[in-house]
Amino acid sequence: MRAPLWATAATLLITLQPARVPAQETSVTRIPDEALAIAPQLREAALASRLGYEVIESLTTEVGPRMAGSEADARAVKWAEAKFRELGFDKVWLEPVTFPKWIRRSESARVLGDNAQPLTLTALGGSPAGTVEGEVVRFADLAALEAAPAGSLAGKIAFVDYEMKRARDGSGYGPGSRVRSTGPSAAIRAGAAGFLMRSAGTDSHRQPHTGITRFDEGLTPIPSAALSVPDAQQLSRLLALGPQRVHMALDCGWDGEATSHNVIGEITGSETPEEVVLIGAHLDSWDLGTGAVDDAAGVGITMAAAKLIGDLPRHPARSIRVVAFANEEQGLLGGRAYAEKHAADLTRHVIAAESDFGAGRVYAFATGAPESARAAEIQIAAALAPLGIEHAPGKGGPGPDLIPFAQRGMAWAWLAQDGTDYFDLHHTPDDTFDKIDPDAVAQNVAAYAVFAYLAASAEGGFGSAPKPAVE
Template sequence: MFLSARSLAASALALGLVATPVLAQDAGTIQRAGQLRDQAMASNIALDYVTQLTTRFGPRPAGSHSEQQAAVWAAGYMRAQGFQNVRIEDFPLIGWERGEESASIVGDHPQRLVVAALGHSPGTDGVIEAEIVHFASLEALNAAPAGSLAGKIAYVDAGQMVRMQDGAGYGPLSRIRGAGPAAAAGKGARAFIMRSAGSDEHRMPHTGTTRYVDGVVPLPGFALAAPDADTVSRLIAMGETVRIRLSSTAHTYETHSQNVIGDIIGRTRPNEIIVLGSHMDSWDLGTGAIDDAAGGAITLGAAKVIADSGRRPARTIRVVLYGAEEVDQPNNIGNGGGAYLRGIGDAVDTHIIAGESDFGADRVYALGLPAGAQGSEFANAASQVLYPIGVLASQDPEMYGGADIGPLARAGVPVFRLAQDGTRYFDLHHTADDTLDKIDPAQMSQNVAAWAGLLWLIADSDVDFRAMRPAGDGAH
């Protein structure tokens, strides 16, 4: 249920959401933000965008022809929706193709295994067959004696990912994926296998990038589907020696990726930029609907609702569909976020705030504002607008953004987060199950509504989040 502007303010006061009076001249801005929020709940632009993108182009690996063609299409889509200054900015990239892959247990207990090569892993140059050595953590692998894995395959099973609303269970497993192959190579291993970084028990692996070390990924790495990881670990617990046969034709190639950028030009302060980020690329197993076509749909949809409202905000709203978020690169080439920062140069000082949508399409439940904004008049106004759709204010400042806007944050741009419910996100993330049917249209509309309401409050105000920072927070 939605409340009128008057009852909305009264409810916020009753709930203790407003610590200080809202200035009279801000009442109209708050009321309009609530109207835009409600209009966004009825908008279908986000669902249209994500449907067209995933249906027309399917998976969009970084630097692939499908990612490049999707960028051209997205630029045309933004122009048709009334965005201005729409442009595509290319940057060089090392791309990666999966090719064909297989894995099986050989010997006394032969059976097929379901694996996915880790992104940017080299191929096996034929077939690798070797005994596996089990480790319960990356730390245990790092502690193995030098040379102890010569001729063998390192296998890390750190257990099932902990399912959490904020996705905090992912970090401990993603670091294994990133650092595991190099750690295994340092001990003499021929290949690396890990239990997939996912919260599901489906027999489909979760891929994802591994890391370059001194310009190379040192050996082939694979993610093993959770039920198959259980099988392998049970065999080891039974005292069996497990030999595995691996093959992969994965390879890298030189290419380019790109950022797609479009603006809703500000009415009176067009040089003050608000960046809305998401990424265009996806992994190759699914169609990248939740990761991250949904994010582009949400941010583009919110900006479109504002553009169609009949009144442009004071500041410019910029939607950036970043390229190559998913992959590591040799020699710190970086991804689309880094390319965008390099491209704007000193104009980074005109960027007043940035936010990123890259956690699927399930509902927004919390708002994190930049350091110093907690308890401010702006935070109180945001609570009035967002509380009716179930979004609560967090008292923890948002400092880092995400992979795409992280470079802006490190360059001193304040960042915010509209935190999404990630309870089921890592069931689907980086798997063949990341497809359009997993998006709940009603929850996606709630995302667009939260973004539209918050954006209006920021874009039609003169709030200075940089000035709110506490002294000595390290920002520059």
């Protein structure tokens, strides 16, 4: 999951209100009784299945970490294509996505002087290489750094020691990730030679959280890294004793271009196969762990959900499309490419949902659909209720990779996962398969299978309608 756009999803909802509904969608959308009768069977089959868990195990074990543009990323594409075929999807294809490639080689830091000791950190994605040695200046939060006068940090290292707050809905990530996405540029404006931050995470382990950063146009990038939470606390205590100098060495940076792929599998609809309900996740991950909760979990959940629908004696009216998006972590690049390529087919994308918030149980459901589809939303919510999922109308938003298409007018659904512990693992070496709970994954698979099947069976639409793209 990439920080800046995910963190601002709540703000984006203001711009993602349903577009004007086409004339053919002004009648009330409903789910037929025949489909509602199938939903409990599908739900129970998913709860009894370990398929989602097995797919997650396969991806994290056979491929492991798969940073965009890497050799492992290419293997992940081949893995996903083969897995779709193995699971019996009716159609499988690739769509290329080209982007700048960032690589990490090595990183280290240490406190100098009387309190000499190592620090555990990791370079932020997008950071340049460089060796910096200088006095550290601590800021309690991003606002304090942004208020620093120009030139006041000349030759120094800016250190933002902001503590991210734990929350089930992940709302603490917004302020934490903004430190990562905009802090380096604020440090440059104040004249800093380097940037350090307390990791955007909620754990207390000595494992730093990486993630993408950006440098504002016209600024010369500086080495930028995140300290593990315990190391940030240690550095803060040392600074309370007096001035401290730190030596930081990062060997990383942009290295040409790479081409990866959105990998797509489809279960063909029985009546109107040209219309699709899209579910998906992102295939890439950061390089520190094996990308289990971010986002092999989503890949396993959505592949398994569609496979179970495909196993039904009769497919729903519309097709179920699963997209394993390329390079979400460095800028929603697969999602952007998909939205651009399929812009002319927007109205055929009846509704979409993405699983990109780990493997915690789904606890709430909502859509951004207009009033004409409210009855169908309520019917889907009722079918999800036995899974412990609350109907939360008016809340939520599209998953990260869906934001570019939702901004163009595609309808979205939100299946909210419990993220209480998600940011203990997010973008760290600890994001590994052993953290996956098979029962929670099965509940997710059941939720996505029921949602996708009923939406694909609905008589009427959910409000997808073109509107001007947001640049």
